Amino acid sequence: MLQKETIDNIATALFSAEREAFEVDKFVDNYPQLNADLAYRAQERLIEMKCEAEKTKIAGRKLGLTSVAKQQMMGVHEPVYGVLLDSMRLTEDTPISLAPFIHPKIEPEIAFVFKRELKGSSVSVPEVLDATAYVMPALEIIDSRYRNFSFTLPDVIADNASSSRFILGGPYFKPDEADLRLMGMVFKKNGQVISTSTGAAVMGHPARAIAWMVNKLAEAGQSIQPGEIVLSGALCEATAVSAGDLITVSMDGLGSATAFFTN
Ligand code: OOG
Numbered sequence: 001m002l003q004k005e006t007i008d009n010i011a012t013a014l015f016s017a018e019r020e021a022f023e024v025d026k027f028v029d030n031y032p033q034l035n036a037d038l039a040y041r042a043q044e045r046l047i048e049m050k051c052e053a054e055k056t057k058i059a060g061r062k063l064g065l066t067s068v069a070k071q072q073m074m075g076v077h078e079p080v081y082g083v084l085l086d087s088m089r090l091t092e093d094t095p096i097s098l099a100p101f102i103h104p105k106i107e108p109e110i111a112f113v114f115k116r117e118l119k120g121s122s123v124s125v126p127e128v129l130d131a132t133a134y135v136m137p138a139l140e141i142i143d144s145r146y147r148n149f150s151f152t153l154p155d156v157i158a159d160n161a162s163s164s165r166f167i168l169g170g171p172y173f174k175p176d177e178a179d180l181r182l183m184g185m186v187f188k189k190n191g192q193v194i195s196t197s198t199g200a201a202v203m204g205h206p207a208r209a210i211a212w213m214v215n216k217l218a219e220a221g222q223s224i225q226p227g228e229i230v231l232s233g234a235l236c237e238a239t240a241v242s243a244g245d246l247i248t249v250s251m252d253g254l255g256s257a258t259a260f261f262t263n
Pocket residue numbers: 063064065066067070074107109140142144149156161162163232233234
């Protein structure tokens with residue numbers, strides 16, 4: 001099959017699965033030619049379709065599978081990245097209805113907001129921090145469009161790295177006001193601790209995950225834009241959510257983020 005047709009078919013199937021909240025089977029079995037490069041093109045197509053349908057625009061980027069905990073949980077041993085849209089952003093003070101989701105999970109992340117463009121093929125951790133305006137705790141709702149969250153690397157790339165919604169917590173700190181590497185994190189559901197971790201769980205330092213992505217983006221002539229938000233990837237396993245769940249993440253010296261779910 002022609003490459004363009006493959007890309008369109010995959011993007012259209014994922015777009016409909018999200019809109020109508022149903023699961024699809026992973027694509028690699030039917031499209032053996034699907035590799036990471038083609039999958040990023042399908043992701044771009046999917047984002048174009050979503051921007052048009054939701055009348056929204058790009059808010060930033062997200063990384064996924066940047067911690068050993070997440071890689072082992074999902075059986076995919078390389079990081080991936082996707083796009084965040086304005087339509088995916090939720091706030092802490094509004095209960096989140098579970099109605100639009102397929103099988104949502106939530107996970108704690110460190111978010112970065114950029115004050116200038118970050119571009120290049122050999123960007124380092126200090127350069128990432130230098131271009132960062134603020135860092136803050138965040139929660140990401142992931143909702144893979146694949147049956148039982150079962151996917152390979154190209155599948156999850158095409159599916160915009162399972163992204164669904166995100167919530168920024170606070171307060172906002174400058175990147176040199178917290179130790180993003182040694183910073184401890186406590187993740188709770190309904191008052192019970194379900195995981196603990198540290199910033200270093202994300203590739204040794206969350207800014208390293210962002211450097212990795214920027215260096216990859218450069219291959220496609222892309223970059224992080226001023227004002228964009230980047231989620232650096234979950235620090236521990238994601239947890240499933242049900243109506244009535246109150247989820248919080250607290251980060252040492254960095255504040256917290258909260259989400260409450262309803263039917
Ligand atoms: C893939 C997305 C992973 C993260 O932070 O590791 C991700 C998945 O687990 O479905 O967003």
